[in-house]
Amino acid sequence: MAVLNRMDWYDLARSTNWTPSYVSEDELFPPKLSGDFGLPQNAWEKYDEPYKQTYPEYVKVQREKDAGAYSVKAALERSRIFENADPGWKSVMKAHYGAIARGEYAAASAEARMMRFSKAPGMRNMSTLGCLDEIRHGQMQLYFPHEHVAKDRQMDWAFKAYDTNEWAMIAARHFFDDIMMTRDAISVSIMLTFSFETGFTNMQFLGLAADAAEAGDHTFANLISSIQTDESRHAQIGGPALKVLIENGHKAEAQKRVDIAVWGAWKLFSVLTGPIMDYYTPLAHRKQSFKEFMEEWIVAQFERALTDMGLDLPWYWDIFLNDLSQTHHGMHLGAYYWRPTLWWNPAAGITPDERAWLEQKYPGWNDTWGQCWDVFIDNVVDGNMEKAYPETLPAVCNMCQLPILGTPGKGWNVKDYPLEYNGRLYHFGSEVDRWVFQQEPERYAGHLSIVDRFLAGMIQPMDLNGALHYMNLAPGEIGDDAHNYAWAEVYRAMRAAKKAS
Amino acid sequence: MALFPLLSNFEGDFVLQLVAVDTENTMDEVAAAAAVHSVGRRVRARPDCIMRIRRQGSEDFLPRTMKVSESGLKPTETVEIIWEAARH
Ligand SMILES: [Fe+2]
Ligand SMILES: [Fe+2]
Numbered sequence: 001m002a003v004l005n006r007m008d009w010y011d012l013a014r015s016t017n018w019t020p021s022y023v024s025e026d027e028l029f030p031p032k033l034s035g036d037f038g039l040p041q042n043a044w045e046k047y048d049e050p051y052k053q054t055y056p057e058y059v060k061v062q063r064e065k066d067a068g069a070y071s072v073k074a075a076l077e078r079s080r081i082f083e084n085a086d087p088g089w090k091s092v093m094k095a096h097y098g099a100i101a102r103g104e105y106a107a108a109s110a111e112a113r114m115m116r117f118s119k120a121p122g123m124r125n126m127s128t129l130g131c132l133d134e135i136r137h138g139q140m141q142l143y144f145p146h147e148h149v150a151k152d153r154q155m156d157w158a159f160k161a162y163d164t165n166e167w168a169m170i171a172a173r174h175f176f177d178d179i180m181m182t183r184d185a186i187s188v189s190i191m192l193t194f195s196f197e198t199g200f201t202n203m204q205f206l207g208l209a210a211d212a213a214e215a216g217d218h219t220f221a222n223l224i225s226s227i228q229t230d231e232s233r234h235a236q237i238g239g240p241a242l243k244v245l246i247e248n249g250h251k252a253e254a255q256k257r258v259d260i261a262v263w264g265a266w267k268l269f270s271v272l273t274g275p276i277m278d279y280y281t282p283l284a285h286r287k288q289s290f291k292e293f294m295e296e297w298i299v300a301q302f303e304r305a306l307t308d309m310g311l312d313l314p315w316y317w318d319i320f321l322n323d324l325s326q327t328h329h330g331m332h333l334g335a336y337y338w339r340p341t342l343w344w345n346p347a348a349g350i351t352p353d354e355r356a357w358l359e360q361k362y363p364g365w366n367d368t369w370g371q372c373w374d375v376f377i378d379n380v381v382d383g384n385m386e387k388a389y390p391e392t393l394p395a396v397c398n399m400c401q402l403p404i405l406g407t408p409g410k411g412w413n414v415k416d417y418p419l420e421y422n423g424r425l426y427h428f429g430s431e432v433d434r435w436v437f438q439q440e441p442e443r444y445a446g447h448l449s450i451v452d453r454f455l456a457g458m459i460q461p462m463d464l465n466g467a468l469h470y471m472n473l474a475p476g477e478i479g480d481d482a483h484n485y486a487w488a489e490v491y492r493a494m495r496a497a498k499k500a501s
Numbered sequence: 502m503a504l505f506p507l508l509s510n511f512e513g514d515f516v517l518q519l520v521a522v523d524t525e526n527t528m529d530e531v532a533a534a535a536a537v538h539s540v541g542r543r544v545r546a547r548p549d550c551i552m553r554i555r556r557q558g559s560e561d562f563l564p565r566t567m568k569v570s571e572s573g574l575k576p577t578e579t580v581e582i583i584w585e586a587a588r589h
Contacts, residue, residue: 330515337543372515372543379542392538395508395517395579404508408515408543416508416517416557416579425577427508427517451519455506455577 015121033117035184047120047240069226087482088280088347095344097145102162105138110180118185130234153476157343164472171401175264194238195261199302207293214285259314267400274328279349289361316432329369330405342479371409380488397429404429508579509535513544524570528554550584
């Protein structure tokens, strides 16, 4: 029997829609879940996905991808790459797996919402594959770290992190709950696939794959580039939905969803990817600075994706471009200074050579961020370690849940962005975070940040031990300097040389 | 006498921090409590200066002897701690 070419039947097959007669259209596609924006089924039938794949094709390609990634892992299992890796690189893996693996599983349910409730048949097909992608990503990123759990207890956080009240995890959940777990199908396609995946996952997955290959970790490099090939396919689910919305007069709603999701994604990447690229990855293995990656992937490519779509740049684009060279330095300094609250051991990344690199990539670094680090380095060199750990909590933003910070030292510009709403005083880390809250206050108002929880007495005893307990950080898991402060030797030697001269 | 949380925005530091003070504390005592978490940790001490408190957005310092209970500050409001050259 002759088999038809895919293009001879795909369009017809995938748009074979039911015309419901036993239930109303609203019962079949409850507006709250489908997010139809008041448009009837036939408006959504115009949704035209740029990437067409059938289920048999999908299975064939995915099987090959899995075979590739798993065979690299099997071949290198005895290579002791993990044991011999720079501790900074191990921290990259721990941070990545903990922050990402279970979020991938959660993303499967977001894809499933589009699969079931979208009125666009093409979207239902693409997100069926997308859902399977995300299950695959969850499974792989739990299976691959598992071989290291017996060697290093922090690796257990690949699975554990998502269920904890660790502060970075609260931040990640707050963001993902907002853009993918509690939105209708169309909003998920805009906020998760178009904004987060098109815009940002390239950064984490391709950027990190490049650094991993440089660091000799081919298992990790292969794993995450294999994942990225799925992401770049299902990331295209949102584009055609935006087109339908814009053509039918709903540009403003579409733009708002993009603006909200892009900002949240940026904040999350500033704490996860920024420190990894500019501080944890050993100097010799750094391909580009975080800012250079952002400029290539977000500023050059995503900007074009937005304007091609007929959307505007987010209203805060100037703020964003300016923050590209500041925010992640603060996220690193904050995560590092509060390092007992991490499930990985952050690398300080501030030897004289590394500082020279930072100064070159971020002119003015020494006069600003370097000023804070100077005091910290002196404490470590002097053995004054009680001053090298925190004794209180940083204030965190009631939107992104990350520390409220700004540029220190000679460029000091730290600022709170407060808002009183229904008698409660909220704090935000930027004008944009506050703006997001104001778009739909009731959506966010009930959430308690880690600081709100502390002040409400939910963290007992009210000290660091109580906080660590609340965050589920057990002994052997709490973070400390990745290199056990070995970098301080260089500064000790410099001081001795100065004295001698 | 009651515990009173404020957010400290210390000149030269990079992050807002939670500081617990008492309603009976003076502004000088608030500054000292905030300094514990910044000075000698990420900000160098400045022996030639004293530390003054102001509301965010205001140019004027609150009087050094003013008590928290008299200041009108709200719980968790952000105060700026600013170095001021000491008069000799
Ligand atoms: Fe994924
Ligand atoms: Fe995805």
